[in-house]
Each structure stands twice: as structure tokens, then as C-alpha cells.
Amino acid sequence: MGDGVDPLSNFATVNCALCYHISKSLFGKSCSSFASSPINSRIPRPVPKPLLEPPRGTFTVGEDLRQVRIEKLDRIREAGINPYPERFERSHTLAEARIAGEDLQEKIAEALAADPEADTKALRIPVKVAGRMVLFRHMGKLCFGRLQDAHSQIQFSLERGKLDADAEKSKESYNFFRKITDIGDFVGVEGFLYFTKKGELTVSAETWTFLGKALRPLAGKHVGLQNQEMAWRQRYLDLISHQDARDRFKARIEITKTIRNFLDQHDFMEVETPILCGTASGAAARPFMTHHNSLDMEVHLRIAPETYLKRLIVAGYDKVYEMARCFRNEGMDPSHLQDFTMLEYYCSYWNYEDNMDFTQKLIQHVIKVVKGSLKFTYGDQELDFSGDWPRLSMRDLVLEHSGIDFEDYPDRDSLLKILDEKKISVENRDAGRGNLIDQLYKKTVRPKLINPMFLTQHPKDLSPLARANDDRPTIVDRFQLVVNTWEIVNAYSELVDPIDQRERLQDQAEAKAAGDDEAMPMDEDYLTAMEYGMPPISGWGMGIDRFTALLTDSQNLRDTVFFPLMRPIVEASEDEDEEGAEKSES
Numbered sequence: 001m002g003d004g005v006d007p008l009s010n011f012a013t014v015n016c017a018l019c020y021h022i023s024k025s026l027f028g029k030s031c032s033s034f035a036s037s038p039i040n041s042r043i044p045r046p047v048p049k050p051l052l053e054p055p056r057g058t059f060t061v062g063e064d065l066r067q068v069r070i071e072k073l074d075r076i077r078e079a080g081i082n083p084y085p086e087r088f089e090r091s092h093t094l095a096e097a098r099i100a101g102e103d104l105q106e107k108i109a110e111a112l113a114a115d116p117e118a119d120t121k122a123l124r125i126p127v128k129v130a131g132r133m134v135l136f137r138h139m140g141k142l143c144f145g146r147l148q149d150a151h152s153q154i155q156f157s158l159e160r161g162k163l164d165a166d167a168e169k170s171k172e173s174y175n176f177f178r179k180i181t182d183i184g185d186f187v188g189v190e191g192f193l194y195f196t197k198k199g200e201l202t203v204s205a206e207t208w209t210f211l212g213k214a215l216r217p218l219a220g221k222h223v224g225l226q227n228q229e230m231a232w233r234q235r236y237l238d239l240i241s242h243q244d245a246r247d248r249f250k251a252r253i254e255i256t257k258t259i260r261n262f263l264d265q266h267d268f269m270e271v272e273t274p275i276l277c278g279t280a281s282g283a284a285a286r287p288f289m290t291h292h293n294s295l296d297m298e299v300h301l302r303i304a305p306e307t308y309l310k311r312l313i314v315a316g317y318d319k320v321y322e323m324a325r326c327f328r329n330e331g332m333d334p335s336h337l338q339d340f341t342m343l344e345y346y347c348s349y350w351n352y353e354d355n356m357d358f359t360q361k362l363i364q365h366v367i368k369v370v371k372g373s374l375k376f377t378y379g380d381q382e383l384d385f386s387g388d389w390p391r392l393s394m395r396d397l398v399l400e401h402s403g404i405d406f407e408d409y410p411d412r413d414s415l416l417k418i419l420d421e422k423k424i425s426v427e428n429r430d431a432g433r434g435n436l437i438d439q440l441y442k443k444t445v446r447p448k449l450i451n452p453m454f455l456t457q458h459p460k461d462l463s464p465l466a467r468a469n470d471d472r473p474t475i476v477d478r479f480q481l482v483v484n485t486w487e488i489v490n491a492y493s494e495l496v497d498p499i500d501q502r503e504r505l506q507d508q509a510e511a512k513a514a515g516d517d518e519a520m521p522m523d524e525d526y527l528t529a530m531e532y533g534m535p536p537i538s539g540w541g542m543g544i545d546r547f548t549a550l551l552t553d554s555q556n557l558r559d560t561v562f563f564p565l566m567r568p569i570v571e572a573s574e575d576e577d578e579e580g581a582e583k584s585e586s
Contacts, residue, residue: 069215072180083213088188091128094152100125101193101201130188156189156203184214232558233566252548258369262362268319273308281523282306285328301327307526309346313537314529321345334556335486346539352477352493355538356454370551378484378553384451393457402444406437432511434462447485455480464504464520466492488547491540498530
């Protein structure tokens with residue numbers, strides 16, 4: 001803090017409410033200057049017993065501290081100050097103030113280079129900034145605080161004799177600030193930028209404005225969101241307390257912006273398609289269902305935007321894409337979420353090989369912009385996205401790692417028999433042949449795939465929307481980009497033959513009726529659109545959450561989503577929480 005003092009080491013001392021309870025318990029009375037006493041940093045800090053039991057799992061020091069802040073709220077109002085004012089006009093955001101500080105530093109250096117005795121006070125830059133106060137420390141007649149927003153931080157200082165021309169009023173303003181503000185409050189300060197003796201950019205406040213009272217103390221460095229589950233539940237506290245969380249979501253925003261810019265520059269058009277659908281088509285997945293009251297019909301939350309984007313291809317839009325929120329009522333683990341963001345695009349007149357070339361350019365471009373290098377570390381694994389990525393067939397990889405050539409087993413029963421003989425277990429034994437092959441691949445091959453590679457030549461019955469290969473009709477023109485055991489991209493040369501598509505959807509419908517709840521249903525509306533004619537097409541889908549996790553070294557997709565869906569605390573027993581945690585790590 002001011003002149004090099006680490007404010008986080010004294011986080012608990014600056015919470016006025018906590019100081020009040022400690023001093024009262026030790027000395028029998030409150031002590032307004034106790035927080036500044038050197039002894040304070042060495043005394044154990046008991047946590048006051050809550051007057052009201054807070055919800056289990058939430059982060060709070062206690063209802064008594066909340067009550068102290070409410071009393072301060074009353075004192076603010078009694079002083080004629082609105083604790084929640086309508087607005088505050090800033091001259092600079094905190095980031096802009098820091099940029100101005102860099103300019104000031106250059107001007108000061110130039111002035112001193114020309115004249116070592118130069119008076120640089122005239123170079124001071126006036127600013128009016130605001131933010132949440134996350135740190136505070138006072139030292140008699142001088143105090144330092146730190147304001148924070150989503151993008152930056154800046155230090156400010158208050159001097160007891162510089163807040164008003166009248167010395168007594170200046171003292172009253174200074175003391176009032178100390179007594180009624182807490183960590184977490186929103187404050188505005190107006191003054192001049194300067195540098196402390198230790199070189200810390202600081203706003204020397206000439207006036208201050210109270211902008212919003214926080215009734216609960218923030219989680220600090222030592223008592224903060226150490227429980228990862230609670231970081232997901234109370235993301236706002238995670239973002240306030242941790243720079244790495246703010247950096248992670250800043251990266252996610254940069255990733256989506258860079259992707260959009262790249263696609264826009266290559267003449268793709270961003271569109272929107274329905275989330276509520278009559279048929280859950282576009283992928284092999286179990287849908288969420290709900291009831292539409294006005295239309296009195298059952299509808300599905302979309303599992304993919306694919307068939308609607310292809311309808312737009314039918315309509316004549318050559319290149320389309322969507323950042324689509326999708327929903328799949330399936331298992332949850334660190335690499336899967338039931339509601340997630342999917343980028344899908346489709347391009348007329350491309351085949352899947354054109355698409356592979358474009359995919360590599362797009363992904364490499366995004367990584368260069370966001371990471372600065374095509375080589376980076378995820379966990380303890382070094383990943384290299386440079387050069388051309390290998391293109392390997394699913395059949396060859398499965399044969400290499402399992403000893404099974406799935407083309408020798410043309411139906412589900414024969415394939416299931418060889419899986420049993422090889423003692424390879426699968427989760428869904430009722431699945432059709434295509435999904436059994438997919439489970440075999442995920443069990444034996446995918447855990448070994450680290451650096452980026454294109455998986456190609458998938459079996460036809462695993463890919464009901466992909467175009468069959470002209471030379472080998474049992475496989476499709478499809479690829480997946482796999483990195484560090486995760487599927488990042490799934491892409492096809494799209495099936496545009498409506499007769500072939502009808503036959504494959506019929507096979508899927510029969511598999512669904514036989515118990516494969518991830519098989520696709522018949523979609524007559526999409527088939528009708530296809531019969532109006534489609535050009536050659538290739539497209540793909542990519543999970544934005546998963547791609548963000550890869551680029552931000554996040555081990556769980558919930559780390560990349562602002563507000564992931566969580567079971568309500570009041571409905572979950574401790575045993576259920578432990579069981580859920582075990583499942584999430586499986």
C-alpha cells in the first residue's frame with residue numbers, strides 16, 4: 001500500500017466492523033484507532049458468532065458484522081448523505097487513469113532530464129475516478145485505499161488537512177470517511193495523479209463521494225473463496241477477490257471477439273436461430289423438454305443449431321455462423337456441461353478438407369492473439385499448435401489401441417460381442433453400432449491424444465448428418481480436432497441428399513425406439529427444407545467453454561462460465577454434496 005506497505009497482509013485490520021468487535025472483546029470498549037495499532041496485526045481474530053444462521057456454504061463473517069454496517073448506513077443518512085446516489089460523473093475509468101499515469105511518468109522524466117531541479121507539481125493530471133474499495137489503511141493523518149473495477153485498480157490517498165479549505169471541515173471529512181467506509185464500499189475520489197516515494201501511481205484526493213454501501217464483508221486473501229464450489233456459486237465474490245478469475249473471463253471475451261472478427265473478415269454472416277424447437281435435431285444427444293403453454297405443445301431446448309443454420313444455406317446464405325447457447329440433458333463432468341456455448345458455422349461449396357485448412361488457420365490465429373504464442377502449457381502438459389496438424393483415421397487409431405477393426409463388425413451385436421471378448425466395458429450397452437464405436441474410441445484412443453490432430457474417416461452410422469465418402473460409402477467425410485484428450489471441433493462435409501438423409505434419420509429413429517436415447521429423431525421439417533435443394537456444404541461446431549478452458553489452463557468447464565448451474569444449497573445434504581463432487585470428478 002502507500003509507499004510499499006502490503007495491504008493484503010493487514011486485510012482483517014481494515015474491516016472497521018471486525019476492529020470494533022475485537023477491541024470491545026479485549027478492552028471492554030470500541031477503539032476507533034485500534035485498526036492502526038501495531039499490536040492489532042499480532043492478535044488472533046475471533047469470528048463473532050452470527051446472530052442469524054446464514055445459508056450453508058455462503059461466505060459471510062456473521063450477521064453481527066452486517067448489523068454494524070447497517071448502523072453505519074443509518075449514520076450516513078443522518079449526515080444528509082444518500083448512501084446509494086443516482087450517478088457519479090467520472091473523468092477517467094481506472095484503466096484510463098493508469099494510462100494517464102504512464103503519460104505523467106514520461107513527462108516527469110523529460111522535465112527532470114532537462115532540469116534536475118524542475119518543479120514537477122505543475123504536471124499533475126486532474127482525475128475523477130470511482131470504484132469498489134478493496135483495500136484501506138490509515139496512518140494517523142494520512143490514509144491509503146485502493147479502488148477496483150473489472151478492468152483495473154488504482155491507489156488513492158486522503159490527507160486530513162487537504163479535503164477542505166477550512167481545516168476543521170477537512171478534519172471532519174477525513175474522520176467521517178474513516179468511520180463510515182468499509183472494504184467493499186463504492187467510493188468516488190477527485191484529485192490529482194502523483195507517484196509515491198516507492199513509485200506507486202496514486203490519486204491524491206481533494207474530495208471524496210460515497211457511492212454505495214456493502215452490507216457484507218468481502219472475502220479477502222486469507223479468508224476468501226478457497227472452496228472451488230463456492231467460487232462457482234458466488235462468482236461475483238470470486239471475480240472481486242481474484243485477479244486470475246478476472247483474467248480468465250477477460251480471455252474468454254477476447255476469444256469470442258477474435259473468432260467473430262476472423263469469421264466476419266472471411267465473409268461469414270452471424271445469425272440467430274431458435275432455442276425452443278419442436279424436434280431435438282442436429283446432434284446425438286438427450287434433450288431437455290418443456291411445455292409451451294400458449295401453443296399447448298411439448299418443445300425441446302436445442303441441442304445444436306445445425307439444422308436451422310442449414311435451412312439458411314437452403315435460403316441462399318453462403319456463409320453463416322452462430323454463437324449458440326445449447327442444452328444437453330446428459331452427464332456432468334469437468335469437460336462437459338449440460339448448458340454450454342457452441343459456435344457453429346457452415347460454408348457453401350466447401351468440402352471437409354477445405355474446412356480442415358480453414359480450421360487450422362482460424363484456431364492458430366485465435367491462439368496467437370490470445371496467448372501470444374502457438375506453444376503453451378495446459379496443466380503440466382506442453383501443447384504445440386504450430387505447423388500443420390496430422391490427419392489420422394478413426395479406424396486406424398482404434399485398431400492400433402484396441403486391436404479391434406470395427407469394419408469387421410457390421411452390426412451392433414457382433415461389435416458388442418468382440419468388446420466383451422476384449423473385456424472393454426462401455427457405459428451404454430443399448431447404444432447402436434455407431435455410438436458403440438464412439439464409446440470404444442473414447443475408451444481406448446482419446447485419452448492418448450495430446451497435441452492437436454484431425455481425426456477423420458468416421459463410420460457412417462456414427463454421423464447421421466455427414467456426407468458419405470464417394471469411394472468408401474461406409475465412412476463419412478468428417479473430422480474432429482482433438483487436443484489434450486478433448487474434442488474441440490466436430491466437422492463434416494454435410495449431407496445434402498434428402499433421400500439419403502431420410503434413410504439415415506429413419507435408422508436413427510429405430511435406434512432411439514430400441515433404447516438409444518441419444519439417437520436423433522425424425523425431423524420432417526428439416527427434410528422438407530432439404531428437398532428444395534442444397535449446394536455442397538461443410539461446417540463445424542466448437543464448444544467455446546472447452547476451448548476457453550484449454551487456453552486459460554482451466555481444469556473444469558465451470559471455471560470458464562460466469563454462472564454455472566449448481567444444485568441449490570438448501571436442497572442438498574452433505575452426503576449429496578459429497579456424492580455430487582465425486583461424480584463431477586469422474
